[in-house]
Each structure stands twice: as structure tokens, then as C-alpha cells.
Amino acid sequence: MNEFLSRFVYIMRSKVSEAYPNCNKETIDGMLAVIVQKVVLEMEKGSINDMLNLVKETQFQDFSQELWRAVWEVCNFIVEDMRKMRKREELKKHLQCEEVKEMCKFAQEVGIRGDMLKELRLKWAQEKMAETEFYRGLEQMREEENALSDEDVASSKDGSLQSEEGERVEGENAVGEETQSFVLPKRKGKIQYKIYGLDLSGPKWREVAERLEDAEKLIAPQETKEIEGKCKLVMDKMLSLSDDEDPYQLLVEWEELLEPARIDWLALLERLKEKNKPRLCFKVAELVLDKKSFEPNIRDFSKLIDAHAKEDRIADAERILGKMTEKGISPDILTYMTLVHMYSNSSNLDLAKQAFEDIRARGFQPDQRIYNSMIMAYIKAGLPKSGESLMREMEARDIRPTKQIYMELLRAFAQGGHVDGAQRIVNTMQFAGFQPDLESCSLLVEAYGHAGDPEQARNNYDYMIKAGHKPDDKCTASLLAAYEKKNLLDKALGLLLHLEREGYKLGTHTYAVLVDWLGRLQLVAEVEQVLSKIGSKEEVPFKVHVSLCDMYARARVREKALEALGIVEEKKEALSGEEFERVIHGLLAGGFVQEARRVHEGMQGQGFVSSDPLKVALMAAQAMPRQKPVVR
Template sequence: MNLQRLVSRRTVTCLSRLNGRLLSQCSYSERNFSSLAPIAPPSRALNAPCNYMVRKWRFQRSDIAFIRCFHSAQEVGESETEDDDEDGTMNEFLSRFVWIMRDKLKQAYPDSDKSTIDAMLLVIAEKVVDEIKKDGIDKMLLGAAPSVPSADFSEDLWRMVWEVSSKVLGDMEKERKKEKLKRFLQEEEVKDMCRFAGEVGIRGDMLRELRFKWASEKMEESDFYERLEVMRENAEAREEEEEEGGEEAKAYGAQEEAEGVEGGPMEEKRNVLSLPKRRGKFKYKIYGLDLSDSRWAELADKIHEANEITWPQEPKPITGKCKLATDRILSMKEEDDPSPLLAEWKELLKPSRVDWMNLLDILKEKSIRLHYKVAELLLSEESFQTDIRDYSKLIDAYATENCLEDAERLLKKMHEDGVSPDILISTIVVHMYCKVGNLDRAKEAFDTLRAQGFRHNIKAYNAMIMAYVKAGQSKSAEMLMREMEARDLKPTEEIYMALLQSFAQQGDVGGAGRIATTMQFAGFQPSSESCTLLVEAYGKAGDPDQARSNFDYMIKIGYQPNDRSVASMIAAYQKKNLLDKALNLLLVLQKEHGFEPGVSTYTVLVDWLGKLQLIDEAEQALGKIAELGEAPPSKIHVSLCDMYSRAGLERKALQALGVLEAKKEELGHEDFERIINGLIKGGFYKDAQRVNGLMAAQGFTPSEPLKVALEGSQSAAFKGKRPSPSGR
């Protein structure tokens, strides 16, 4: 191919435009690049910035011709022939190399024009190609610069050229591996593994990482076998060379033997790099044991026979008469006895445990109560292979549905069958009795855990503490919490808050303070709820000053006053009848914090104003609750019934009493006492007696003063007397 065709018109123009001073200093035949001071000063080349980006791009044919020009400018116009099939790897290398070097030269020589940069690139590219032809591309791929720099370039420039060349080769190798990896990502074996991973639940980034990992392993395996193939071909080539010279070697050996040379120096065999030929079976060792020995296979067979591997069994198919029996079992009612049908089903199917479990699953979908009945009968069935977990599942199911008698019956049956309860069953029993509020039986079950030597878990402690809290035994609950801490079991925040609420409702400021301090030491910071409970505790204890101190502290640490906290503070002032301070607090909160009273605050105000017999003001506060659009709580009806009864307003009093009778389950002992006392004070003796009967039905016993008042109301009702308004 004519060289004039290879070199683009742009390249020739660039070279022809070099000024006379540059041509006079540069001899392209010598190519002494270090002598060109304006073009390649070593300091500028050394200090040139190295920040650049390698991008995918395409050179035009004129650019490829420019970088493939391996002759000087004096040889332009001469003709020579070359092979039309250009080396693609060399094209890519030179394209990347010139792209990076052009940026570096532009940064090092910002004042040079494009033609000068092109001239420098021409000389550098020619020298790099000469080095590749001389040393091979493998040497550059290793990334080690030659010990002796080029005589044509300065040391700094040559180091930079070598670094750029090594980087280009490294990028080309990465691109090659990347393209090869894309092919292995589409391998069927990799796809099968990805499909299996997706079926077992692996998704997203993890599946993507596994896919690249498997493709990389396949690529490494392919590269390994390719290298082995190359080694084999090289070994075969060496063997052919040795066979060609074999006859000459044999003749020389025969001559040595004929001359009687004994013990002479023998030429050592040349080592051939090849894999050893395999003879026999592979031998492999693990921890020094030769596991390829046949005796290990015999031992494995014996172990397999002694301990047969257990695979999930499938239930037997239910067909024919057995299917009819199954249908009859499923059509039974809950009160029917399933024993005869189960015996018939057993005779027909000869079931194992998996068959019984399949039947229980079907029954569970049909009727849960029938499922429980059949499961309890199967505990005595030999083919069912009952274990302790079957007992625990049934007991837990009964406990969850609050079927206390069924759970106790099953516990008794378990003891009769000689099965001792484990920690799981004992914990379930503790939870069961705590849930139904049977504190005595819960304590017995908890003590049984201790007697059996089981280490209590945090769930059992939490259940017992909550049972004590519900029973109002806050101090016992606190003692149990201290026992938890001594056993290195950290109570939850829920437990702390339950204890704090229990002490607050009882007005025990000492207990509430201890729990609040313990919470802070345990790492739980004060919350709006905990501060509100402390305010409530001091309010019930009749100490509004301490309640206000905790209320102000809550605002100080960043919590805005809410309806419940303000209601607790107003209730604290109510204990000492400090109405002026309560109203002043509401005004300050409305002005400074924009607080608007809610249902809780208005409920406390209605109760307070009702006790003061300020009926109009109380009804105004009641109207505010109606404006909020929320249903008033039961407590406010207690206040209204007491207020209207004492005021002698019969219609309104009986109206409030009717609401309370419909919600009698929500009333406590104090609520009943206040209602009855208010009715007696208002002269509604018959109504007071009726409410006393409701109180007894709810399990509450009247106090001694109330008993005396009720006896007095009976005699007054007999005489037909009614106290005057002045007696209120």
C-alpha cells in the first residue's frame, strides 16, 4: 500500500507548517527529541498534570493513518507495500495512546499549536512502535519500565511515555476481560444457578453479585483450561523437535558405547513443562487421612444403613372407603365424639404421623374446635408418635383463646402420661394465668419454674410484672423487676412505664421517682408520657408544687404541653382547691404556647366546678366538649350525676344515671361510692339502693361510711322524708 495514502492530508499539512526554526533544530532522521527545547522541556513533561479520562471513541481513517505512520517526514512520498489486513490490537493500542498523550502534551505545552502537537505525537508514536517491535508487547504489559531510557527522549519524557503505554495496555486488558465476562454471564449454567437462587428467595443486589461471581468463576475455569491447552501444544512441539534429533542422538550414543566409554558424563534430559500422566485413581487427603481408600466407602455405606437419612415424607393418598371415612369425620359437629370414626379411619389407612398431621391440617381449615378435640385424642395414639411439642402447641392454643379449663385439663393429662413440663410449657402457663388475672395461679406456675431449676426468661418476668401491676401490687412488681436486673435481664421500656403508671395512679411519689430514676440509668430518656405520669403522681399525693415543678421541667426539655399533661396539672390544683392558679395556668399556656384545652382538661374542669356546685360554669365547659365533636368519657357522667343529684335536679340527675347504668362495667369502686353518696344527698334513696345493687354485682364492697349512709337512707325513705336544698 502506498504510504502517501496511509498518511492523511491533515498530517502532511501539519508537518509542512512547522516553522523554519523548528525544522532547523529538529532532524527527523536522528529524531533527537531531547534536543528540542521548545517542544519537550523535561521539567514541563515531568510536571504535566496527569488527570484525564479514558473514553470510548473512534478515530477516523485519517487518524489511524496518522498514528500508524512509522516513518519520518523525509520518507513521505516513498512507496512501499504492506499487508491490507491491519492489526486490530495495535490500532486500538495506538488510538488510546495518542488520545492520552495528546491531552498530556496540550497540558504541558499550552502555547503550542495543533501542528506542533501533531509533530510531537508522530515522533513519540514511532518510537513506541519501535520499542514494541524490539521487546514485544508482553514486556509493556508487565508495567515495568526499561532500566536504560531511550537515547532519543529525555528521562522524564520516556518515563511518562512508558507509564501511559502501561496504562493503555492495562485498560485494554480490562476491556477484554469485561467483554469476555459478558459472554459468560449468558452461559446456561450461570442462568440455571440464578433461576435456582431466585426460587429460594434471593433477589436484588445479592442475586446480581452472585451472578457476576459465578460468571467470573466460569471465566477463570475457562482460562485455566486454555492455559493447559497451550502448555500441551508447547509440550507436543518440543517432543516433535526431540524426535527429529532422536536418530542423531542414538548414533552418538552407539558410538560412545563402541569406544568403551563407561561412566562418562551423560547429557541431562531437558525438562519438559507438561502435566504428568495420570495412572490409577486420584488420591486425596483431608487432615492426613487418605479418603480415596475403599474402606471409607464401606464405612459410609454402613453409617447410611445404621442411620437412614430422613427426608420429608408425603402423606398416603386418601381414596375409596378411606375417603368416605374422612368425609364423615369432616362433617361431624363439635359436640360429637370422633373416636369411632378415627378408629375406622386408622384401620383403613394404617396411618403414620405424617398422615395424622395431614388430617389435623384439614380439620383445622374446617373447624378449629373439632381440630382441638381430635388433636387431644391423638395424644394417646401410638402411631401418632406424640412428643412434648404436641402438648405445648395445644396448651398454647387453649391459653391464647382464654380456654382456661381446657388448658388445665391438658396439663393434668400430661402429668398422668408421665410427661414433665419443660420451660416452654411452664412459661405458657405463666402467661395464661397472668392474662386472665389469676395472680395466685400465676405465682404458683412461676415458682414451679424456679423449683425445676429453669432459668427464667424475660417473657416470663414481663408477664408476672404486668400481672402484679394489673392487681395493683406495684411494690411486688418492682421487687420482681429488681430481681430481673440482678439476673442481667434488662427490663423493657414497656415494663418501666407500666410500673410508673401504677405508682402514679396510687399517688406513690416515692415509687414513681425510683422508677423514673432507674429508667434514666437504664438509658431511657425522659419522655412526655413519663413526665406526665410524675405530674399525675404528685397531683394525687396532694403536692401541686412538685407537680408544677415536673410540669415546667417537661416544657424545659422540649416537650410541648398536651391535653393529658395539662389535665393532670389541673387535677393537682383541684386537690388543694387552687382554682385561681389553675385558671392562671390555662391563660399562660394559651398565650405562650397556643394551647387549647381538650376533652381531658374540660373533664377535670367539669368535675371541679360540679363539686363547687357551679352548675352554669360546669355546663359551659361541657358545651366545649360537645364543640370538639368527641364523646364525653364515663367519668364526666359520674361528675354530672353527682352535681345534679346534690342540686336536686331530678331529670338531669336521672338522665346522667341512665348513661352510667349502661356503662356499669367501666365504673370503679370510687365511682360507685360517689354516685351513691350524691343520690343520697339529693334524696334519691331508691335510686341509691338500686345503684348499690349494681355495685355488689360488679364485685365491689361498700365502705363503712357508705354503709351507714345507706342505712340512714332506708329509714328516711320509709318515713318519706327528703332533705331540703339547704341540707345539700
Template sequence: MRKKLSECYPECDKSTIDGMLVIIVGAVVSEMEKGGLEQMTGPAASKMPSQDFSEDLWRTVWEVSNVVLQDMEKEKKKEKMKGFLQSEEVKEMYRFAGQVGIRGDMLRELRFKWAREKMEESEFYESLESFQKGESQEESREEIVGGGEGEERVTSLPKRHGKIKYKIYGLDLSDPKWAEVADKIHGNSEVMSPKEPKPVSGKCKVVAEKIMSLKEGDDPAPLLGEWVELLQPSRIDWIALLDRLKEENSHRYFEIAELVLGEESFQANTRDYSKLIDALVKQNRLEDSERILNKMNQNGILPDVITYSIEVHMYCKSGNPDKAQAALENLRAQGLQPDIKVYNSMIMAYVKAGKPTLGETLMREMETRDLKPTKEIYMALLSAFAKAGKTADADRISSTMQFAGFEPSLESCTLMVEAYGRAGDVDRARGNFDQMIKIGHKPDDRCTASMLSAYEKRNSLDEGLNLLLELEKDGFTPGVATYTVLVDWLSKLELFDEAEQVLEKIGETGEAPPFELQISLCDMYVKAGAEKKALQALGVIESKIEKLESDDFERIIRSLRSGGFLQDARRLYGMMEARGFMPSGSLKIDMMASQVVKSERER
């Protein structure tokens, strides 16, 4: 008001304007005392007659008053809105939206939208309460029916703006189409699922008992056919039979459940197939679960989101990441994103398949979706990169782990030492080894063995032995892993007596020697000319041939050939090719040369 008065009376000083304001405020208060605050607002207030002020002056007073009241109302609504933003219902809808993949500005807008709707709903019911108590005359409408004496007064409810809507998690269920859907669901459920299964008695009960007592190898089909003929079952009858079978004869449950899926009266749906596939996957019966999935597709039943998720887990367990990736793409085609369990399965499948780079790509995708990878995922990727000697990748995973809040552990530090050792970077391996000790981890047998392996690649025996002496001063006791590296190293240096002494220490530990030791022993005994011991070690190796890698094959074959065990070398060479390993060029030439020499001797 001061601003408006100053504009209208620029020649007046501050004291005069103050006097005018006192008079205006007095008149406004007087009018408020007569009619209340409501009289000061609304379109009718600006036309209020007054003997003291002109119409223009009163209009200005009402405009200023309305602006102030509107600001007050806005502030009240803001405070009220804050309360609804923190209400449990809105929080629950917010969490649900986040779980289905909604993020960023859209999620914030939805939260404000839900809070505003809750506030409007609350205001509507408050107006109803005010009307019931007679406190709000503005929001009620009255009609007088009849005339004269005995007039009947009819009072209406407060007017609601817009149409009442019913929403669940932001889904508008007031749309007429949902009524049609509800009618269809209700109708189908009445047809498909009677309230109770039929009573089983007489001969039908005897047949049911026989089904429950089926032994391994018995064909259930004839009994099921007889049971169907006697009972004429509906879906609920089949469900009751399967539930009972699960409790009383669980080892035949899966076989019979698979037969029931094909029964017309069971009316199998997508969820029935998904449940059976999931149960089989959990039992590690992967071939059976894949067969059920194929039947599902053959019968024209389309998989849903749950089925695709189960399919991902199934193929990951069976070691088929390509099919698992296809199932993952089908899941995304449904408009949904995989959850953390699906990501975990996919990443671990890629690691087992020797494709950790693809696993890391999925891990980065998780991070962009605010899904925190588990420590197991980080360690699996770090281990895969370390075993492959990919130091840059291993370093990246290690750094990401620390940014995610996982402190370096003895295991992760050991893997970094192993990564640099395999890559032949002894200095960086030793740097990680010393850093591990500095942050408070004491190297164990495995970590020390990894560091010795790094020194072995550089053939720095003095440095390796000095490291062992330093660790033993601090209380370290070598174990089987450390001794195994020493035996391998000494055998390569043809220090056979020293290797035998270390071998005796392995026996003193009481632990079973690792398979890798047999490779070293075979090589050592061949070089030493100990034929009997060499063949014994070779027999152990051939009994576990699936554990050999390409480098192991190369080392054993070269050793056998140079030691004169040509027949054994050729046999191992054939096994290597059968495993799908590609021999090196030099090994191919050596084996071809030995074959030529053999042919010449035979002539």
C-alpha cells in the first residue's frame, strides 16, 4: 500500500503517507470486524460500498489484501506439500518406481504428482468434514423446496472439481477399460478355478494312492489316465494332486508335473511352466528345465518377464552365456530392465566362460542404473583378469572396488601380485606385495607363492630366497603352495636333490599336494632319467587330463620328447589336439621331426 500511495501522491512526504496508511488500516480493520476475513476477499469485496473511501481506493485495498492472502495460502500449501512428500504412501510408490527403472527428473516429477494428488484428496475429505460440522458455508449449496410454512431445506455436498480417480502406483484404474478387464478376469477365474477340488473317493482314491506310491522307473501315464477318466478333473483338482505329490513323493513330482502340463483339463499357462522350470533350475536339473522350456515354445505359450529371468539363470548355470544373453535381450524387449540377480548370474557366466570383459561391461551398466555390484562380482572379475595377466584391467577393477567402498583385502592384493607376476612385471608385483604389508595384511602361503612365481619368471632365485628369509623372520611358515613353486623352479634349474628336499617338506605338512606339482615332478623325473617315477607322475596327469591347459601340455610333451618317451609324447600330443588346444609352431615341427626319425628307423 505504501508503494501505491507513494505513486499516487509523489509530493507527500513519509509522515503524510504514514498517516494515510493508519487511516486505511483502521478502516480495513473496522470492515473486518463487521464481516470477518472472508469479506475482505473474492470478487464481491472490491465492489463493497463505503462512505469513507472512494471505490478506486477500496479496490486497491482489496487487491493488496488478496495478494497477501494468496501468498499466505501458497506458503501453507508448500508446508502441507512437504508433509505429503514424506508420507509413507508416496515413499512406497517412489521406491516401486525406482525398482522398475524410472530415474532422474521423471521420478521427481512423479513424486510431486503423487504428493499433490494425496493433498487434493485430503483437502476434499477435510471439506466434507467441515461441511458436516457446519463450518464451511462457502462450499455448500442450499435449495429451498416448496414455500410458506413447512418449507423443506435441501443441502448439497461441497462441489468437487474434476472426476474422482482411483490410482495404484500411478496407474489410473478409473478408466472404463479396466472394468471390462475385471469382468473378463472374474469370468475366467470362475471357469478355471472352482472354489474347492472335487472329493476323491472309491476307486479314484485307490488310483490316487497308487500315484503317490510310484517307484523309480514306473510309468505314471496309465495311472494318470485312469485317474482322469474316473474324476474328470478340473484345474483345481490337478493342483491338489500335485501339491500332495510334492509332499509325499517328491522324487516323482517333476516327472508327473511335466505330464500334467500337457493335460487339456489342466489348462496350463505361462506361470505354470515358469514355476516348474525355476524349480528344476534350483535342483540343478538343467537339461530337464531346458526341455520344459522347449515344450513351452512348441505349445505356443509365450514366455513372460519372469520366464525370461529364469531362462537367464538357467543358461548361466549351464555355462551357455550366449543363450543367456539372448534371454536377457528378450527381457529388455518386454520394456523392463534386469534386476541385480540377473546381472550377477550373467557376469559370473561370462567370467566362467573366460569373457571377463563382457562381464565388466554389464557391471558398468549396473553402475549407471544405481545398482551396486556386490563384492563377489568385483572379486570374480579381478580374479579373471589376474589369471589372464591383464594388469590394466585388473588395476581398473581394483580401483573401482575402492571407489565403491570396498577396502583392499588380502585376497584382492594377492590377485594384483598374481596379475603382475603373470605379466612378467616383477617390480610392480613386488610393489603391490609391499603395499599389502604396509596397509596391515600379512602375506599368506598363496600370496607368497604368487610373488615367488613372479621371481621365477625372471629367474631371480636370490631375490626369491631373500624374500622367504625376510618373511620367516616375521613368523611366516611356508606351505604347500610356496613349496610347489620352489619344486618347479628347482626342477627347471635341474637342481634335483634340492627339489627332492623341498618335496619332503611338502609331505611333512600333511596337506594333499596340488595337481600342478605332478606336472613339475613329471618334467623333473624325465630330465633326471627316473623312468618309473616319471611314468607314475604321468599316470596321475592323464587321470586328470581335463585340468591341463595349453602351456601344461606343451611343457610335458617337450619334456617327454627330449627324454626319449616318444610314444608317450605323441599320445599327449593327440590329447592336446582333442581338447581343442592349438600346438605352437615349434612343437609341431618337433613332433613332425620325431615322426620322420621313427619312420627312418623302421626302414
């Protein structure tokens, strides 16, 4: 009532003000008070819904006929608008009900996306609301009938007449009034059966159901054949095979003895799974796909491809895919989804993109898992910008990326020193509702560290502390590396002194950056002092040994240089091309020509190509072995 009257006053004020433009506000308010009092009086009489008929049939002395018509139009508009608003609110509730959610989930699984899914969701919610209103009407009718029955019982106690046959005659009927009866509403048309919005009441679906029942009897009989005698012995031998043995001969013999149907083949594969011999199970499953009695379909091929993909058996999965195409079975959407995930995990970007485009070419929209796999494929290939473009496509299609995807993109941009991309990802995460945490702030500092921007790196470092996050050792090392790129040693030492005063304990990553920096400056005593804080040699990072080898070789400390070189050569597989060249240049600068050539041979053996300065330095060392080569 309050909502109705507030709307009525709001609309009528504009109409009255328009009809009487010269009246002031007090006069308008007075007119509205009189109109509202009369409307409330008519509403109490119960005639508000029939006010138009009253306008046509009755001459009101209080107001003119035009005024009453305007009042009725406003009332009718408000009542209708309130009814629509209640229906909208009820429709919102049905959009979130479990049954509609299950329908939408099923639709997404079969590949329905976008506008079509929205239309179906609205349609299902409307049907659910109509069903609720129907049963609500039945409940209301039942309550009214019970209320009338209670009134009848009360009237019979007060003196209702009873016939000899026990029939009750109500007092109201005695004066000629008819009793009111209630009946269920009659359905119009035939009864319809719907499953997930699909009408199954048509005659064609009856034929489909009959054919499906016959097909199920042929494809999946109820019982497997009994295995006994020699056939059981052959099967036991097959189950006792090791993963490395070939089951082909035993499988052929078992097939000849049993003449199995599809259900028997499936039972055999289940027995193999129970033995926990995955490689043997894979071999038998692949052989079974070639059997006509197994009647393989696309799902059998795709399941085996998926099983190989989960075990990172790329070659085996591709072989099964080739067999499937040879049999004339084209890959479906589920097979392509499996291929996207498989090639993404194996860092094969080209094949992952091809499978991804095949999904689109078939008219299906990728879901969140497929997008995530493709983004990870781009990240592993060193193309975070392409992954970010795919993430923007997800957002445009109302598919919310996970926090893990945001963090992987942020990490990729940070490690490459792409500060613009890293900052975009952080801003996007905040808009998506993910607040900055310790990891995201540390990665942003790392991004500016790799980019050589110590000022921005320090600003983000200080912001992280103000936000209540305690920087870890890697984050502090990233900030120190930013100072190293600009050779701001005084600011770096000031930072370390400040952290020690605050009770912050430096870790091996921070010390590793400091050792590398001081080693490049040939501050041998200071480096050894820092090394004493790291601890035992086992705790020293491998990168530190590269720095020590370069520093001791240039300082011509032979014993320590050869000791560091020995550690480096033991783990030379972990060296990058840049680290190889640094070690070789250091050895040449210190006069360790023979050792430099040996390290250079190891570098070439790992497939790294020498740079032009390194080639020149080696040629100069060969021509003038006693002369100190020019330092880079």
C-alpha cells in the first residue's frame, strides 16, 4: 500500500502541476491530499479495479469525470508496473535455482555458449516460474476449500438440517443460494514431456526410444560370457604379464577360445586396470581397438588418447589419433579439447594452436579449461602478450580467468622484464576482484628489477611493506639486481643496512646478487666476507660459483679459480650461453687459456653458438697466449 500511494502521489503531482501551472506548491499539495483521500476511500470499498466502469456509469459530484478517468489510468499503470516488477524479481530467483543451473551446466557440456545459452536459461526460468505459479494456485484453491469446509462444519453445529440418508444441507442453501464448487483447471492440448528444454512428447521420439532400446540390447548385453577351462588359463597368463612383455599372441588365443563381444572386451580391460599395470593395459587397449567384435567408436579412441595424454605419452596419443583417422572416424570436439591440453602441457605451441582453431572451425566456443591451456602454451613458448590477448578474449565472452592464469601471465612478464605487461595484469586483477598479495607485489618488483628501473622497483617494494606484506628473500634480491644494473652501490648498501636494523634476515638469493655485483667490481675481500654469511658450500647457489670463477680468474687467484671452475664444470648442463661466455672471458683475462678452451668446447658440445667478441678473444689468446686479453 505504501509503495502504491507513493507512486500515485509522484505521478499525480506532475499531472496536476501540468493542468494548473499557475498554482503554487501548497495548493498542489492540498489538491493531492483531497484526491488521495478519495482514492483511499474507493480502495477501502474494493472498487479500485472497477473504477473505469464507475466513471462511465456514475456521475461523481466531488470530481469531474475526466479527473476520475485520469486517476484510474494512473492507478491501473501503477498496479500493472508493480505486478511486472514482482514477476521480474521472481524470475531472478528462478534464474538462480538449482534445476536451471543444472540445465545450463548440461548445455555447456554439449557445447552451447553465448547468446543461445542466455536465451535458453531465460526460457527455462520462465517455464519453472509458470510451474511454480500453477502449483501455488492449486495450493490456494485447497486452502480456500478447507476454509469453506470449516465454515460448513461450524454452520452445521449451529443448526443445519440433516436428511435421513445422512446428507447435510447448509443453511445458506435453504434460502436458495447455490454452493460453490472447486475443480482442478483443465489442461489445454496434449501433455508435454521436457528434458533440459527439449520437447520429447512428439511421435518421432517414441520411435527413437524404441530404436535406442534395441540398440542397447545389441551393444551392451546384461551379462558377460563365462570364462572357464583353457580360456581362463590364457587370461590368467595375460594378467600375469609384465609391462615390457607383448600380449598379442595371448590376446589372439583368448579371442579364438571365447569369441568375445564388446562387453567381454570391456571386462578384460577392467581386470587389467585392477592389476595396476598401466603400460600393459595401454598395449591391450590399443590391440582391442583393431578387433571387429569390440565395435570401437569415437569415444573409445578419444578415451585412450586422453589416457596417453595424461601420462605425457605424446607419440602414443598421436599414433592412436592416426589409427582413428585411418578408420574414417573424424575427431570430435572432445578429442580436440584433449589435444589442446596435451600439446599445451608438452609446450608444442603450433599443434596446440591447430587443435584450438579446429574447435572454432567446428562452430564450438572454447570453455575456460581450453583457454587456460592455450594461454599456458603461449607462456611456455615465451609469448605472454599472445596469452594476454587470449585472456582479453575470455573477458569479452564473460568467461572469468582464474587467479592462477593471472599469476602465470604476471610471472612471464616479470621474468622477461616487460613492466608494461606486468602492470596491466596487476591492474586487471584488481578490477577482477583479486587484491594484491605478497606474490603479485614481488613479481612486480622483479619485473622492474629485470628492466633495470630501480626507482619504480623501490616504490613497489615500499608499497608492499605499507600494505602489510613482508618482502621475502627473492623480492629483496630483485630490488638489489635493479640497483646493480644502474651500479647504485651506495643505495643498495643503504637498503641492506636499513633491513638489518629492522630485523630483516637476508637470504641466499640476496647474497648471491651481492656476490655477483662485488665480484664484477673485483672486491675479493668483500666477496669472501659476504660468503661467510651464506653458510656451507652446499647452500651456495650455483650462480654464485659462476661469479666466483670469473672473479678469482680475473684476480689471478689460481687455486680458488680452479676450485670454482671445477664446481662449474660438474654442473655445466645448468649453464646458459651467457654464463658460459662469462666464465670463458674471465679465464682468458686471468691467463687460464687452456681451461678457457676446454670450457669453450663444452659450450659448443651443448649447442651454444659463440659470440663475435668471444671468437676474437679466443683468437687473440691463441696468437698471444702470454698477453692478457682485452676484458669485455
